[in-house]
Amino acid sequence: MTDAAPSAQSAAKRIAQLRSELDEHNYRYHVLDEPSIPDAEYDRLYHELKALEAEHPELITPDSPTQRVGSLALSAFGEVRHEVPMLSLGNAFEEGDLLDFDRRVREGLDLPAGDHSGDLFAEGVDVEYSCEPKLDGLAVSLLYERGQLVRGATRGDGSTGEDISANVRTIRNIPLRLHGSGWPEVLEVRGEVFMSKAGFEALNARQAESGGKTFANPRNAAAGSLRQLDPKITASRPLELCAYGIGRVEGELPQTHIGILQALKGWGLPISRELKLAKGAQQCLDYYRAIGERRETLPYEIDGVVFKVNSLASQRELGFRAREPRWAIAHKFPAMEELTELLAVEFQVGRTGAVTPVARLQPVKVAGVTVSNATLHNMDEVARLGLMVGDTVIIRRAGDVIPQVVQVVRERRPADARAVQVPEQCPVCGSRVERTQLVKRSKGRETLSEGAVYRCVGRLACAAQLKQAIIHFVSRRAMDIEGLGEKSVEQLVDEGLVRSPADLYSLTFEQIVGLEGFAELSSNNLLAAIADSRTPSLARFIYALGIPDVGEETAKLLARALGSLARIQRALPEVLTYLPDVGLEVAHEIRNFFADGHNQQVIRDLLARGIALQEEGELGAEFAACATLEGLLDKLNIAGIAATGARKLAEKGGSLDGVIALSQDWLELSVMKGLNEKAKQALREHFAVPANVERARTIEAQLREFGMHWQSERKAVEGLPLAGQTWVLTGSLEVMSRDVAKDKLESLGAKVAGSVSAKTTCVVAGPGAGSKLAKAQELGLRVLDEAEFLAELSRLG
Known part of the structure; x- marks a missing residue:
């Protein structure tokens, strides 16, 4: 237990850091077309995050890069909502990864094991896969109606992309009809x-x-060319399309x-000349090795191979995991390596004050690209x-970008080699740089250890942190100041016009119009956008504040459950943990943020300058009803x-005061059943400390104040109609996508699972439903077809 505690706490901190880094790299890669790290490095960060979240599923949040694809669209183009999301693919780096993928596919389809063991009499059935090179360009969607483009x-963020209709029309191998x-x-x-x-060289x-x-590589050149506001520039660039799906x-x-791709080819759409059908994982590996040997002779850049289950019925049965399909995988080629000299280590400062080391390298050409720097992540x-x-x-x-x-x-x-030293003062503002302390909270104790991250303590007095904080504050999903x-x-x-988010609401026309890039019209437009942002929803405002570990979904959860900024500001960590998916560490981050005097002043200034929060109201009904005495006792983290x-204690004591009294009545406690001697001793020791008694009573007092106490009068408000139920979607849905169906079920309170069990409440089975439907029927579960499912949704409002 002693060894595991720092590991779990380190994981939480590392996950937070990885999410922050990946979000920044996603933005630069997908929106700005200015990637700052190589794909190999991004993949390492992404898979490190994915592995940590797999080890600690309680730390997964909806706003994690693993739950989500890409980044937001630029406002210079019109927006396009993808009715069928454009998903990313999982990655394989080793042969074992591909074999694991094949095993998961086979298990998902309830197929017997293939003949991989040398048994000539095995009755395995090999899965058929399509195989094609993974091109390194920009993913696009082309909509044809009655044969007309x-x-x-x-792709944008997978759900919303940019309208580039005028530009794609200039690409010569895209048929207009x-x-x-x-x-x-x-x-x-x-x-x-x-x-x-x-084309790139020309x-x-x-x-x-x-x-x-000039462009660094063909991928940057393609992305930059396709996303020009002037289609004439796009027309002058040697762009090509390769269709890979629908x-x-x-x-x-x-x-x-493969049948679909051949049909597309017949209708005039280019597909890969390397497209092949493979039967089983071994033929996939053979294809991967063959393409790898010919990689340098191909007329275009590739960074791996894409394998997809060929049967659409099987694809539908396998479905999706998070934001990637279970029936496809990208098998990446090994990273390329070179030797060079480390000239210096410089330090950059991020939004949260993290002081991150950056390697400055003797420029070296790696696979055709000159690289001169790399991130070092942290001092660990x-x-x-x-x-x-x-x-x-x-x-x-x-991935033809920058190295690690x-x-x-x-x-x-x-x-004369020199040790790398963390600066004592921030390289931007000169404030003190401190090493973070990791706090591991477990039953009965807190453990302190040194973290891997160093932070500048200057906060918004540090220009680097202030700039990043303002960029986050005004972003589209936050205050949305265009x-x-x-x-x-x-x-x-830099001009000293903004020293806090609140200063945005004091800007004048005269201050703005003198800035580079601003004329009379753009200055007035900006002032109007700032004015329009004065009435954000509570959820947007919470997200905009940039609370560590609080993404968009957690901000929505806080707003919906607690109902007001005042309650969120005052909520104790133990009360916050009654929220689903909010663990104790995140709860302490929220509490520490609002307890900070500087943050309190920023919020006061924002409200004083006209921010009027919308959608504030009562405590969420389900949140109000979730507290119990036994739940409170469990949250006190008493050892054992x-x-x-x-x-057992709640039943015996009847109230918090009763439990406290019981803890000090050794005779009564000694004969109590349901607790071992070690737990009884821990209970006695815990409540023998006056500070622990006061803490417990403080939590109970807040539960009373919020109307959450188990003795509070319950309001006659029903919870979500499907709360506590588990639903499973299988087969294809024709009226709506399965992602939309999942969103609707979750909005009604249901949990949507990927497998059928005795605990499943209902199964929605569309055309092509296979083993999951069979298992549901075997277990005698409720099964709805799509028409019945839509009727049920209508009935539930």
């Missing part, structure tokens, strides 16, 4: 827009000759993935590598007393 869009006949009435084609190696030669900007369809299509990573300035290091890259430092070549260390991009925010901070012991 009517819209083009980027489908060829032949027999295509569906509505057909959404999905593919990758890319630039060939030859473009860069023209750019250099004309004095224009989205929304109204009409008939073949029932295999520097220590793990044993890194010193002057060292020769191995850097690794994949993976190893020090110690035998080449020069005599016209305040990164450069504008930097100007406002878990849920069962807490229930």
Whole structure:
């Protein structure tokens, strides 16, 4: 237990850091087309986060990069809502990863094991997979109605993309009208827009000759070319499309993935010339190795191979996990490595004050791209590598972007190599830099340890933190102040016009119009956007404050359950943990944020300058009804007393005062059944400390004040109609997507599970339902077809 405690706490801190880094890299890669790390490094961070969340599922939040795809669309283009989300793929890096994927597919389809053991008499059935290279470009959606191209869009965040219709029309291998006949009435084609190696070299030669900007790699060139506001520029660039799938369809299509791609080819849409069918994992691995050997001779850049279950019926049965399909995987090629010298380590400051080391490298060309820097994440990573300035290091890259430092070549260390030192003062504002302390809270004790992150204590007095805080505050999902991009925010901070989010609401026309990029119209537009943001919902406002570990979904949860800013500000950590998916560590982050005097002043200033919160109201009905005496006793973290012991104590004591009195009545406690001697002693010792008694009574007093106490008068308000129920979706749905169906069920309080068990309340079975339907029937569970499901949703409002 002693060894595990720091590990779990370190995981929580590492998860928070990884999410912050991945969100920033997602924004730069998907929105700005200015990637700051290599795909190999992003993949490492992503899979480290995924592995940590798998080990600690209680720390998963809806706003985690693993639950979600990509980033937001730019406002310069119109928005397009994808009726069928454009999902990302899971990744395989080793042969074992692909074999595990094949095993999961086979288990999901209830297929017997294949003949991988050498048994000639095994009755395994190999799954058929489509195989094609993974192009490195920009994912797009092309909508055809009655054979006519009517819209083009980027993937964006997977749910909402950018309308680039005018630009995709300039790409020569995209048909403006489908060829032949027999295509569906509505057909959404999905593919990758890319630039060939030859086209990329020719473009860069023209750019250099004309004095224009050259591109780092074909992916950047393709993305930048496709997302030009002037379609004439796009038309001048050597872009190509390769179709790889479909989205929304109204009409008939073949029932295999390869069959669909062949149909698209017949209608004039380009598909991969390397498309192949493989039977079983071994043939997939053979294809992967063959393409890998020919990688350098291909006319375009690829970073792996995509394998998809060929049967559409099987795809529907397998369904999705989080934001990725269970029936497809991208098998990435090994990262490329080179040697170079570490010239220096500099430190950057982020929104939360984290002081992050950045490696400055002797420029070196890796797979055609010159790289000169890499993130080092934190000082624990520097220590793990044993890194010193002057060292020769191995850097690794994949995805044709920037490398990571993976190893020090110690035998080449020069005599004058210098240790990497964390600055004592912030490199931006000069404030003190402190190492974070990790607090592990477990039954009966708190354990302190040193964290991996160093922070500048300057907060909003630090220009770096202030800029990032303002950028987050004005972002679309926060206060949604259009016209305040990164450069504008930097100007406002650098000019001393904004020293706090509240200062945005004191800006004048005269102050703005003098800034670079602002004229009379844009200045008035910005002031109007700031004025329009004065009435945010409570949830948006909470999210905009940038509370550590509180993403958009947690902010919504806080607003819906607690109902007012005043309650959220005052809520004790133990009360906050009554919220689903809010653990004690996040609860302490929330409490510490609102207990901070500086943060309190910022909130007071915002409200004083006209922020009027909307959608404030009563405590959420279900939240109000969730507290019990046994729950409170469990949350006090008394050593040896878990849920069962807490229930026994609640029954015996009858009230908190009764339990406290019982803890000091050794004779009465000694004959009590349901608690062992160690737990009884821990109870006695806990309430023998006056501070613990006071803490328990303080929590109970807040439960009374909020109307959550078990003796409070319950309001006659029903909870969500499907609360406590577990539903399963299987097969295909025709009226709505399964993602939409899941959202509707969850909004009604149901949990949507991926497998059928005796605890399942109801199964919704569409066409193509397989083993899950069979199991539901075997267990005698309630089963609805789509029409009955829609009727049920209608009945529930």
